[in-house]
Amino acid sequence: MLDGFLVPEITVESNGESEPMALGENAGKTFLLTLAITRILEQQSLDVSIWGSADGTDWGTKPLLAFPQKFYQGVSQLLIDLREKPKIKFLRTKWTVNRWGVGPTKPRFSFLVKIQEQTLAGAAR
Numbered sequence: 001m002l003d004g005f006l007v008p009e010i011t012v013e014s015n016g017e018s019e020p021m022a023l024g025e026n027a028g029k030t031f032l033l034t035l036a037i038t039r040i041l042e043q044q045s046l047d048v049s050i051w052g053s054a055d056g057t058d059w060g061t062k063p064l065l066a067f068p069q070k071f072y073q074g075v076s077q078l079l080i081d082l083r084e085k086p087k088i089k090f091l092r093t094k095w096t097v098n099r100w101g102v103g104p105t106k107p108r109f110s111f112l113v114k115i116q117e118q119t120l121a122g123a124a125r
Helices: none
Strands: 003-012 030-040 044-053 074-081 090-099 109-118
Touching (some): 030 044
Antiparallel strands (some): 003 109, 044 090
């Protein structure tokens, strides 16, 4: 069972993306994604999206899913069901940061994205 990190805890000050994660034998399964924001300044936002690829190079034009825009520390979880997308063999995370208001204009976030395989009730094994 896959239990790891798409993004180990990092601190960012600009937009970016993670390294691709090869799903291997876990392709076509359902996963719980956890976004944990551990540090954030006021008057800034973080957008995090999850992208899929069959070959690790072509990521398409739209993410598989996106977390709601975040403004505060905390934990959010989403399920991603790849059972009907067995061609997706790689996942990666993209993030966009924004800051406004008074004070320093450079955003600063510390966050992580965890991935855990899920067994759904009634799902074929």
